[in-house]
Amino acid sequence: MSAESRLQELGLTLPEGPTPVASYVNCVRSGNLLFLSGGLPARDGQLITGKVPDTISPEEANEAARLSILNRLAVIRQEVGSLDKVRRIVNLQGFVNSAPDFFDHPKVINGASDLLLQIFGEAGKHSRLALGAAALPLNAAVEISLIVEVE
Amino acid sequence: MSAESRLQELGLTLPEGPTPVASYVNCVRSGNLLFLSGGLPARDGQLITGKVPDTISPEEANEAARLSILNRLAVIRQEVGSLDKVRRIVNLQGFVNSAPDFFDHPKVINGASDLLLQIFGEAGKHSRLALGAAALPLNAAVEISLIVEVE
Amino acid sequence: MSAESRLQELGLTLPEGPTPVASYVNCVRSGNLLFLSGGLPARDGQLITGKVPDTISPEEANEAARLSILNRLAVIRQEVGSLDKVRRIVNLQGFVNSAPDFFDHPKVINGASDLLLQIFGEAGKHSRLALGAAALPLNAAVEISLIVEVE
Numbered sequence: 001m002s003a004e005s006r007l008q009e010l011g012l013t014l015p016e017g018p019t020p021v022a023s024y025v026n027c028v029r030s031g032n033l034l035f036l037s038g039g040l041p042a043r044d045g046q047l048i049t050g051k052v053p054d055t056i057s058p059e060e061a062n063e064a065a066r067l068s069i070l071n072r073l074a075v076i077r078q079e080v081g082s083l084d085k086v087r088r089i090v091n092l093q094g095f096v097n098s099a100p101d102f103f104d105h106p107k108v109i110n111g112a113s114d115l116l117l118q119i120f121g122e123a124g125k126h127s128r129l130a131l132g133a134a135a136l137p138l139n140a141a142v143e144i145s146l147i148v149e150v151e
Numbered sequence: 152m153s154a155e156s157r158l159q160e161l162g163l164t165l166p167e168g169p170t171p172v173a174s175y176v177n178c179v180r181s182g183n184l185l186f187l188s189g190g191l192p193a194r195d196g197q198l199i200t201g202k203v204p205d206t207i208s209p210e211e212a213n214e215a216a217r218l219s220i221l222n223r224l225a226v227i228r229q230e231v232g233s234l235d236k237v238r239r240i241v242n243l244q245g246f247v248n249s250a251p252d253f254f255d256h257p258k259v260i261n262g263a264s265d266l267l268l269q270i271f272g273e274a275g276k277h278s279r280l281a282l283g284a285a286a287l288p289l290n291a292a293v294e295i296s297l298i299v300e301v302e
Numbered sequence: 303m304s305a306e307s308r309l310q311e312l313g314l315t316l317p318e319g320p321t322p323v324a325s326y327v328n329c330v331r332s333g334n335l336l337f338l339s340g341g342l343p344a345r346d347g348q349l350i351t352g353k354v355p356d357t358i359s360p361e362e363a364n365e366a367a368r369l370s371i372l373n374r375l376a377v378i379r380q381e382v383g384s385l386d387k388v389r390r391i392v393n394l395q396g397f398v399n400s401a402p403d404f405f406d407h408p409k410v411i412n413g414a415s416d417l418l419l420q421i422f423g424e425a426g427k428h429s430r431l432a433l434g435a436a437a438l439p440l441n442a443a444v445e446i447s448l449i450v451e452v453e
Contacts, residue, residue, distance in 0.1 A: 023261065023264035023265045023267065023268035023275070023276065024243070024264050024276065024277055024278065024279035025276045025277065025278060026278065027278055028239060028240075028241045028242065028276070028277055028278045030183075030184060030239065030241045030298075030300045031182075031333075033332060035241050035242040035278045035298065036278055037278040037279045037280065038279065038280035038281065038282065051251070088330060088332065089330075090330045090332045090337050091330065091337040092326070093280070095282055098436050098437045099436075099437065100285070100353070100436050100437050101437065102437055103437060103438070103439060103440050103441045104439075105437070105438070105439045106439050110325065113325035113326050114325045116325065117325040124325070125325065125326065125327045125330070126326055126327065126330055127326065127327060127328065127329055127330045127337045127338055127339040127447075128326040128339045128340065129339065129340035129395070129445070129447045130340065130439060131340065131397055131435050131437070131438050131439065131445055132435055132436045132437030132438065133282050133283055133284070133285075133435070133436055134249050134250075134251050134283045134284055134285040134286075134402070134435075134436040135249045135250065135251050135252065135253055135254060135256070135282070135283030135436075136254070136256075136282050136283065137254060137255075137256050137257050137281060137282065138254050139254045143280070143282055145278075145280045147332075147337065149332045174412065174415035174416045174418065174419040174426070174427065175394070175415045175427065175428055175429065175430035176427045176428065176429060177429065178429055179390060179391075179392045179393065179427070179428055179429045181335060181390065181392045181449075181451045182333075186392050186393040186429045186449065187429055188429040188430045188431065189430065189431035189432065189433065202402070244431070246433055251436070284433050284434055284435070284436075285400050285401075285402050285434045285435055285436040285437075286400045286401065286402050286403065286404055286405060286407070286433070286434030287405070287407070287433050287434065288405060288406075288407045288408050288432060288433065289405050290405045294431070294433055296429075296431045
């Protein structure tokens, strides 16, 4: 099943691709690699904020990581026209807005990784870095960047 | 206008490329991509330090981010001879030495992004990750790494 | 001398490649670049934990960084069959589990960089990002990711 069909089957709709602000853009292509900017999680256009586990639970942050993938996918579709042009999710960097004594970053970032696997199957299996950041832009709960190989 | 001309027009002079220390180097080329090491900000050879906003203001850290681009450009010129060989700034990772409750990392890192845009125009528009680090080497205010596509 | 011979001469044995967990994998190849997941340090299968310098010394964390390279090399060998297929260590990202006032991340990550140089010689000279993370998965002392060019 194609990634676009799978997205539909999962009942997922991609948000508008985020508006590039200032002097950077959502995505740069070099050869057949897309380098995506760090994306923040939103639900219905509302940013999901909080430091894990002090002001947002690991479970909510896992859901935030999942949602942040939706706007990363919107960027990919914007760039190459269709998710079906993705050959491989190459790399994911997942930063958690983390208290200094929180150690379950992998479980949080699994929200992002699991969704990629659901949508892309084998092509969604990526290498990954997951860790805790001292602070994230606008107090976002997570920030996720991707490198993606396309046709 | 070429990047080298633009640099001159802006009245900017690049510092000496930093001396590689220990077992790593300033830059590795793979294909037509340059992977640059993380660079620290300096003014007249003096490191700019501080945690934002406790011991350095966001405005000063923005200027530090701008200055750290100058020594990254020195590395690029050292590697390929001229900034005019840059085809695209592909990706920028900007880490801010950040208090746990500081959330304006994008504004700080804009110092770096804006200068790239000034110098390279369209080719300077990059994908970007900006966030807060718990601590940076030598207490530097920011640390910036780049991936750059060259001819 | 080949990298595999050098490894033997140094008396080093690689651990088992870590078992991929959840929805990500240890390594993804795109073209002739390997993108490795972030690796954690272990000694005899036991994770090395602690925040530098509060609960682990910089010297012990340096040794942890060195050990974390061994399992990254195990991943490379698993992927391409032999370390002798490595053309260049392109990039290393080293995150130290760092107190907010610890600034010697480069000395810690040198444990990783020095070992790469010992094993690969010129091909081991990499670009590098070293900095302090607020927290790392499972309270690991360091986390290291690599981009590697192979034949």
